[in-house]
Amino acid sequence: MNQPISRIVIIGAGQAGAWAAHTLREQGFTGVLTVVSDEHSVFYERPPLSKQVLAGEMAPKALQLFSDESIAAMNIDWHKPARATAIDPREHSVTLDSGTVLAYDKLLIATGSRARVPVQEWQSLPNVFTVRTLDDAHRLGARLQAGKRLAILGGGWIGLEVAATARKKGVEVSLFELGERLCARSVRPEVSDFLCELHQHQGVEVRLDCGLIELVATDTGTLNLCRAGQVLAEVDAVVVGAGADIAAELGRDAGLATGQGLIVDDQGQTSDPDIYAAGDVAIHPKLGFCIQSWANAQNQAISAAKAMLGQDSPYQDDPWIWSDQYDRNIQILGTPATTDSRLVLRQSGDNQFSFIYLDNDGRLESMIAVNDAKLVKLGKRWLKAGTVLPADQLADPTVNLMTLKP
Ligand SMILES: Cc1cc2nc3c(=O)[nH]c(=O)nc-3n(C[C@H](O)[C@H](O)[C@H](O)COP(=O)(O)OP(=O)(O)OC[C@H]3O[C@@H](n4cnc5c(N)ncnc54)[C@H](O)[C@@H]3O)c2cc1C
Known part of the structure; x- marks a missing residue:
């Protein structure tokens, strides 16, 4: 006989964590609902970060997925900012960086992904930015002023969106892509060509096949982009848009079946029957790879939340993402x-x-x-x-x- 579920823990309060919490309460879960988040800001959506937020056109409140009243009504036992450091599937517990141990009947891992910075030293350089969190977008947005020079490393969707927003603010933009074309992992060459022309037409200098770039801080506070000892450009700031690393380490260390991310079935269930995963961190059950998209995070989480409560709720959505540029x-x-x-x-x-x-x-x-x-x-x-x-x-x-x- 199934044990009654009285304690559910969610790790991560992004798109997937937020929709799971909302769905659990909406579907009548009355037990203790605990959410662990290593960010101060919670339950907000990320797509506007590289668009309206960076442009200074959207206040943080507008990003929030639910109203303050709705969130309060969810009656969540918050642990934030707090980092989950280990899961013990046998004990049914999650340990936080504070040493606190949380017990669960069902657990959802919704830890998403994080911006990849391919060269560790870049993290300590001034004026090098990534765009993953609200804080990131605010820090970078403050630097995007007309006449300033920005280099973007990486010609994927985030890099292109940042380029478009920066051009709108009158920033000089150079985009460096290691590969031969833009967004090569997700689109065919004819679409890459369209994207390249779109940005060039808007005044972005696009450098494909750019080779390995080194970043060197100058005495005047700028950054030199160098290749094989030669300075290719001097800029005021650099955005690294080199893709995202899937935050699957908690699940992997707990012994869950993993590939690129956590392996789940169409109900969001991992190889442990009491642990679920959704969003960027979970492998799409039909396609076999992780999908980093707003709709995927939301809908997979809704399905997983229902499944945690014992409902049959298969998730089979086809991938869909959007991007706004100019x-x-x-x-x-x-x-x-x-x-x-x-x-x-x-x-x-x-x-x-x-x-x-x-x-x-x-x-x-x-x-x-x-x-x-x-x-x-x-x-x-x-x-x-x-x-x-x-x-x-x-x-x-x-x-x-x-x-x-x-
Ligand atoms: C700048 C930007 C623009 C985007 N634009 C679009 C777009 O236009 N269209 C689209 O479809 N998609 C877009 N996306 C992708 C979409 O936002 C993501 O796919 C979605 O946010 C994934 O949601 P998630 O909940 O799985 O992960 P996340 O939103 O990353 O949330 C995971 C949360 O878990 C936290 N966390 C991780 N590990 C721990 C831990 N150990 N303990 C506690 N907390 C932890 C993280 O800090 C984070 O707060 C964009 C993403 C970014 C970054």
């Missing part, structure tokens, strides 16, 4: 296209177009839609239903795609 809303739906995927281009307007990728049978694999949220909505339904799509109609902007019923 006046372009870019949405990426589905798994990254392969070289076998068939590309269909749909140009619906000057600044509205989509890269649509089909498999051999004409089913949607993925799409990158620029300023076309409606098409993405439809795409989600096509993906779910496995709709076979006629390429000629997709490419024809005069065809109303709503007629292609899922």
Whole structure:
């Protein structure tokens, strides 16, 4: 017979931790709900950090996922700022850096990921920034003033968003990417080319294939970017946008099954039946890799929270993320296209177009839609239903795609 659940602990109070706590209370959990967070600010969403917050256009309150009243009503036993340092699955306990030991019946690991800084010494250099937390965004935002020079190391989504925001504030931006193209892990070359042109058009100096960069602090407080002893640029600040490290160490050290992140089933359950994981830290059950996206963190956490309470709640969402750069809303739906995927281009307007990728049978694999949220909505339904799509109609902007019923 199942034991009654009276104590649930959540580690991490980001997108996944917040939605899990909300769902547990909404679904009627009345026991002790403990949340451990190593950040002061909790239950806030990160996408605006590299966009509106960096631009100085959004106050911290607006990032909060729930109102103060709703959070108070959740009646949470908070431990913050506090770091969980160990999980003992046999004892059903979590140890904090303060020495406090928390007992649980069910545990959710929602520790997310953290900004990767490939060279450790960079962390101690002045004027080197990452963008992961509210504090990061405020610190960097204060440095982005017109006429200042910024270098971005890494041409992924966060680096590109920071570039766009900085240009909006009149900052001179140079972007250095080790690889041959931008966002190479998530999009095909034609999309990388579009992104590169977009940024160059806005005055960003894009340096692809940049080689290994060294950062050297100068006597005047600036930073020199050097390669093989040669100074490539002198700047006032550097943003490292070199991807994220999955924060799976707690689960790994506790002996849970791991790959890139924590392995979970479609209910968010790890290899230990009383430990769940959701968000960036959990491997997507259908795809087999971690997805770092706002929607994934929220929806996987909702599903895991319900499962902790004994409800059958499979999580099977297709990956979806968005990015805002200048006046372009870019949405990426589905798994990254392969070289076998068939590309269909749909140009619906000057600044509205989509890269649509089909498999051999004409089913949607993925799409990158620029300023076309409606098409993405439809795409989600096509993906779910496995709709076979006629390429000629997709490419024809005069065809109303709503007629292609899922
Ligand atoms: C700048 C930025 C912009 C983004 N923009 C977009 C976007 O436009 N669209 C999109 O879809 N996605 C975007 N994302 C990704 C999205 O925000 C993340 O996928 C999402 O925040 C993941 O939520 P999470 O709860 O899994 O992890 P997180 O939000 O990282 O939360 C995890 C929390 O756990 C804490 N923690 C970790 N270890 C411990 C420990 N041992 N003890 C206590 N606490 C711990 C962390 O400090 C953190 O507060 C963006 C991310 C960033 C950083």
